[in-house]
Amino acid sequence: MDLDGFWGLIEQSRDHSPDPDARIAWLHDALARRPVADILDFQIRQDETRRRSDTYALWGAAYRVMGGLCSMDGFWYFQPWLIGQGRAAFTLVTAAPDLLVELPGIQRLAGRSPSDWADDEWPEWESFNYVAAEAFEHRTGVEGGLDEALSVRGHEIPYDTAPLDKGWDFDDPAEVARRLPRLSALFPLNR
Numbered sequence: 001m002d003l004d005g006f007w008g009l010i011e012q013s014r015d016h017s018p019d020p021d022a023r024i025a026w027l028h029d030a031l032a033r034r035p036v037a038d039i040l041d042f043q044i045r046q047d048e049t050r051r052r053s054d055t056y057a058l059w060g061a062a063y064r065v066m067g068g069l070c071s072m073d074g075f076w077y078f079q080p081w082l083i084g085q086g087r088a089a090f091t092l093v094t095a096a097p098d099l100l101v102e103l104p105g106i107q108r109l110a111g112r113s114p115s116d117w118a119d120d121e122w123p124e125w126e127s128f129n130y131v132a133a134e135a136f137e138h139r140t141g142v143e144g145g146l147d148e149a150l151s152v153r154g155h156e157i158p159y160d161t162a163p164l165d166k167g168w169d170f171d172d173p174a175e176v177a178r179r180l181p182r183l184s185a186l187f188p189l190n191r
Contacts, residue, residue, distance in 0.1 A: 001038045006045035007087040014086060020120065023084070024127045031135035036149070039139060043132035043146060044155050046083070053079045053094050056163045057179070061097035063170040064183045065106055065123060067114045076161050077124035081105075084125050101182045110186045 009030055013023040031039050062078040063070040070078060082090055085103055093100050100106050105123060114122075136146040147157060169175055177184045 001034075001041035001045060003045055003048075005038075006042060006049070009042070010083060011086050014084065020084070020125055020127065024131055027128075027131045028135050028138070031132060032138040034139075036136065036139055039132055039136045040146075040149055040153060040155075042135075043150060043157065044153075046080075046128075046132065047155070047158060049083055049090070050079050050158070053082055053090070054161055054163050055094075055097075055165045056167045057165060058082075058094060058097045059161070059163060060168065060170045060176065061093075061100045061180055061183055062123065064176055064180055064187050065100065065109060067187070068171065069114055072161055074124065076129075077126040079161070080128035081123045081125040084128060098180045098182045101186050107186075 009027060012030070013026045016026045017023055031042055059070065059075045062075055066074065066078075082093060085093075085105070089103055092102070105121075109117060109121060109123070133144075133146040136149065137143050150157060168179070173184075173189060
């Protein structure tokens with residue numbers, strides 16, 4: 001499966017349902033029907049795509065939207081949510097994190113405290129992290145075998161965020177306003 005095939009499945013799942021759980025079920029079924037090589041490729045493409053979003057610039061944007069409730073784990077779950085928005089949105093936001101304001105799922109959160117968000121409104125999609133592993137197990141009957149199968153191909157799955165760009169203080173209002181002016185306006189500190 002190449003990158004176009006990966007994005008095709010993501011976008012088909014989005015067309016299938018807006019519900020994250022229904023999308024995971026659809027992706028699981030779609031992957032489990034494919035050859036094992038496609039499941040491995042899907043995980044590799046997912047990891048490569050995630051790596052493109054693994055920046056402090058994007059982490060700062062997610063942190064701002066979530067009112068400071070975006071730890072390393074929170075960012076790890078945000079990245080698949082962004083992937084789930086589709087290729088065009090992912091490409092836009094990874095190139096310019098302040099453009100996160102243009103995504104409908106983010107616009108719906110503006111003006112509301114994170115404590116008022118429903119669980120399915122949070123910009124995170126943790127279960128996406130496990131869909132290839134579960135499809136691999138379903139297809140092969142080998143529990144926990146995805147890591148080993150990928151290792152044979154020379155690929156190690158990352159299990160934590162590791163931004164390569166220079167870190168900055170997400171809690172410094174002036175720095176946030178300079179780096180993320182549109183998000184700062186849409187998500188003021190006191191909400």
